[in-house]
Amino acid sequence: MGQEYGITAKPQHYTCMIDLLGRAGSLEEARALMRNMPFEPDAATWGALLGASRIHGNTKLGEEAAEKIFEMEPDNSGMYVLLSNLYADLGRWSDVKKMRLFMRDKGVQKVPGYSWIEVQNKIHTFSVGDSVHPDKDRIYALLEYLDQRLKKEGYISATKMVLHDVEEEKEHMLKYHSEKIAVAYGILTMPAGRPIRVIKNLRVCEDCHNAIKYISKIVGRLIILRDSTRFHHFNCGSCSCGDYW
Numbered sequence: 001m002g003q004e005y006g007i008t009a010k011p012q013h014y015t016c017m018i019d020l021l022g023r024a025g026s027l028e029e030a031r032a033l034m035r036n037m038p039f040e041p042d043a044a045t046w047g048a049l050l051g052a053s054r055i056h057g058n059t060k061l062g063e064e065a066a067e068k069i070f071e072m073e074p075d076n077s078g079m080y081v082l083l084s085n086l087y088a089d090l091g092r093w094s095d096v097k098k099m100r101l102f103m104r105d106k107g108v109q110k111v112p113g114y115s116w117i118e119v120q121n122k123i124h125t126f127s128v129g130d131s132v133h134p135d136k137d138r139i140y141a142l143l144e145y146l147d148q149r150l151k152k153e154g155y156i157s158a159t160k161m162v163l164h165d166v167e168e169e170k171e172h173m174l175k176y177h178s179e180k181i182a183v184a185y186g187i188l189t190m191p192a193g194r195p196i197r198v199i200k201n202l203r204v205c206e207d208c209h210n211a212i213k214y215i216s217k218i219v220g221r222l223i224i225l226r227d228s229t230r231f232h233h234f235n236c237g238s239c240s241c242g243d244y245w
Contacts, residue, residue, distance in 0.1 A: 011037075011039045011041075011042060011045065012044075014033065014034070014037045014039065014045065015042075015044050015045045015048055017030075017033060018030045018033055018034055018045060018048050018049060018052075019048035019051070019052070021033065021052075022048060022049055022051065022052025022053070022055070022056075023051075023052055023055060023244055025056055027049075027052055027053065027056060027058055027061055030048075030049060030052060031049065031061065034049065041068070042072065043068075043069050043072040043073045043076065043079075046065045046066075046068045046069045046072070047065070047069060047079060047082075049061065049062075049065040050062055050065035050066055050069065050079065050082055050083065050086075051082065053065060053086060054082055054083075054085055054086040054089065057086070057089060057090060059086065059087075059090065059092075062083060062086045063083070066079060066080075066082075066083040074106065074108070075108055077103070077108050077109060077110045077111055078111070078202075078203075080099060080102070080103050080108060080110075081110055083099060084096050084099040084100070087099065111201070111202065112127060112128075113127065113128060113177070113178050113200065113201065113202045114126065114127055114178055114200070114201050115178035115179045115181065115182040115198055115199065115200045115201075116182065116198065116199045116200075117182045117183075117185060117186050117196070117197065117198050117199075118197070119185070119186070119189045119190065120189075124182070124185060126178045126181040126182045126185070127178050128176060128177055128178050129176045130176075130178065130181050133181075133185075135185065135188070138188055139181055139184045139185050139188065140176075142184045142187060142188060143175060143176070143180060143181070143184050146184065146215055146218065147175055149214075149218050150211060150214045150215070150218070153214050153217070153218065155210065155211060155214045157175075157207055177205065177207070177208050178200065179198055179200050179204055179208050179212070179225060179227075180208055180211060180212070182198045182200075183196060183198055183212060183215060183223055183225075186198065186223075187215075187219055187221065193221075194221075195221070195222040195223070195224055196221055196222070196223045196224065197224045197225075197226075198223070198224070198225045198226070199225075199226045199227075200225065200226070200227045200228070201228060202227065202228050203227050203228050203229050203245070204225060204227040204229075204232065204245070209232070209239065209243070209245070212225065212232075212234050212239075213234055213237050213238060213239055214237060215234070216234040216235055216236065216237060217236055217237035222234070222235045223235075227245070229245045230245055232245065
C-alpha cells in the first residue's frame with residue numbers, strides 16, 4: 001500500500017482489513033493478520049474480531065476477543081451484549097445468564113435503545129415497547145397489521161436475538177423495538193412518496209433490519225435508518241448495506 005499509493009498503513013487500516021476478512025468468514029486469516037501487524041491491537045480491532053465471531057458462531061475466538069476488550073474497556077456495555085448475543089445465537093442460555101450476572105457485578109449497564117423521527121419539525125422519541133406516545137394505539141394497530149403482512153411475505157422473527165428462552169414472548173418483544181415503532185409512526189404521518197428517516201443510538205438488530213426490508217417493499221417507501229454503525233437505505237425489500245453492518 002505504501003509503495004503503490006504512498007499511504008502508510010495505520011492501525012485503522014489493519015482494523016478495516018481484519019473486519020473485512022472476518023465478515024467474509026476468513027476468521028483465522030483475520031486473526032493471523034492481527035497477530036502479525038506492527039501495532040498492538042486496540043479495543044476496536046478486537047471488537048471487529050468479536051463481531052465477526054458472532055456472525056459466524058466462533059465461540060472460542062469470540063471469547064478471546066471479548067476478554068481482551070474487557071481488559072481495555074471494562075465499561076463498554078456493547079461488547080458484553082455482543083458476546084451475550086453470540087451465546088444466544090447458539091442457544092447457550094446459561095452463558096447468557098452468566099454474562100448478565102457478570103455485567104451486574106461489574107456495575108456495567110446496558111445502554112437503552114432509542115429511536116428518533118422528525119415529523120412536522122417536531123422530534124419524536126421512542127423506546128422499546130413505548131407506551132407514552134399520544135398516537136400509540138394507531139402505531140401498535142399498524143404494527144399488528146404489518147406483522148401479519150410480513151409473515152405472509154415469508155418473514156420469520158429472529159427470536160434468537162432476544163436473550164431468554166421463551167419463543168412466544170421473544171417474538172412479542174421483537175415486534176415492539178424502538179426502530180419499528182418509529183418507522184410505523186413515519187408511515188402514519190409522513191406524506192406518501194416521502195422518505196421515512198429514523199435515527200437509532202444503537203446498532204439495529206438483525207430482526208429489525210430484516211423486518212424493515214420487508215416493510216419497505218410492502219408499503220412502497222424508502223426508509224432511511226441511521227444506526228450507530230452506518231446509514232441503511234431500505235427500498236423494495238433490500239438494504240444498501242447488503243446485510244453487512
